[in-house]
Amino acid sequence: MSAPAIPQQRDASASFVLKIAARCNINCTYCYMYNKGDTSFLGKPKVMCADVVQAYARAHELPAVTLILHGGEPLLVGIPWMSDFLRRVEATFVDVRAVVSLQTNATLVTPEWVSLLVESDVRIGVSLDGPPEVHDRHRVSHAGLGTYAQTRHGLDLLIDAAEQHGLRLGALCVADAGVDGSAVFEHFVELGLRRVDFLWPDYNHDVPPPWGPGERAQYYLDVFNAWYRGRHRDVTVR
Ligand code: SF4
Numbered sequence: 001m002s003a004p005a006i007p008q009q010r011d012a013s014a015s016f017v018l019k020i021a022a023r024c025n026i027n028c029t030y031c032y033m034y035n036k037g038d039t040s041f042l043g044k045p046k047v048m049c050a051d052v053v054q055a056y057a058r059a060h061e062l063p064a065v066t067l068i069l070h071g072g073e074p075l076l077v078g079i080p081w082m083s084d085f086l087r088r089v090e091a092t093f094v095d096v097r098a099v100v101s102l103q104t105n106a107t108l109v110t111p112e113w114v115s116l117l118v119e120s121d122v123r124i125g126v127s128l129d130g131p132p133e134v135h136d137r138h139r140v141s142h143a144g145l146g147t148y149a150q151t152r153h154g155l156d157l158l159i160d161a162a163e164q165h166g167l168r169l170g171a172l173c174v175a176d177a178g179v180d181g182s183a184v185f186e187h188f189v190e191l192g193l194r195r196v197d198f199l200w201p202d203y204n205h206d207v208p209p210p211w212g213p214g215e216r217a218q219y220y221l222d223v224f225n226a227w228y229r230g231r232h233r234d235v236t237v238r
Contacts, residue, residue, distance in 0.1 A: 014066070016065065020047065020053075020069050020074050021072040021076040022046055022047070022072050023046050023073070024073040025076060025142075026141050026147050028139045030202065050088075053085055053088055054088060063096060064097040066101065067100045067101070069100065069103065070103050073107075074103065075104055075109065082116060086122070101125065102125070106151045107154055114167075117161070121168075123168040125169075125172045126154070126155050127151075127172050129173050130176075130179065132149075135148040159192055169195070170193060171196045173188070175200050177215040177216050180222055181219040181221070182226035184223070185226040185237075188235070189232060194236065195235075196235065197237070197238040198223060198237065
């Protein structure tokens with residue numbers, strides 16, 4: 001039996017996560033970056049410098065790349081930084097199909113941000129954990145207050161842009177075994193979101209989750225049943 005062919009580099013494509021901002025304007029209780037004991041971010045620049053961006057953009061010879069912009073909160077880089085970054089991407093990846101996506105808590109979204117993101121065809125993922133009583137359990141400000149209202153303000157601007165200008169928009173939800181997954185899913189549907197990703201918060205063997213056996217399964221079963229019973233074929237759940 002012959003070995004499977006190994007793709008040549010020019011046939012490959014890849015996704016890269018770029019952590020362009022090392023701080024966040026909110027303070028989610030489950031945040032793996034700020035609330036799990038790793039304080040190395042304190043010794044890092046707050047924003048990725050332009051030289052790193054340029055070197056990065058030149059480093060990969062691939063026919064297609066997806067650049068996923070993360071933080072902290074990536075919008076903390078500011079509009080001038082982002083405009084410059086998007087110009088560099090366009091100038092550097094001339095023969096390369098480059099897709100830029102951005103994961104944001106949406107609290108800093110303004111009409112000016114929306115214009116830039118629409119013009120540059122940036123795909124957006126908004127971190128939203130469900131309706132206010134669910135979202136505000138963990139996604140809180142540095143003062144400990146819920147952030148649903150601020151997220152919703154930015155999200156509504158992005159939803160308008162999705163409807164009017166085709167902005168590609170989805171939600172990223174951190175699953176919470178203490179709540180009803182079907183209510184969370186139905187909230188996303190009511191908002192008109194058609195792409196949702198349900199992640200599990202960061203726990204491991206040394207730091208196990210606080211939930212009992214089967215509870216996380218129940219959350220995902222609730223999500224699935226809400227999707228299936230509602231015949232939401234137009235909603236993609238990763
Ligand atoms: S918005 Fe993201 S980076 Fe900021 S505290 Fe929450 S989980 Fe962490």
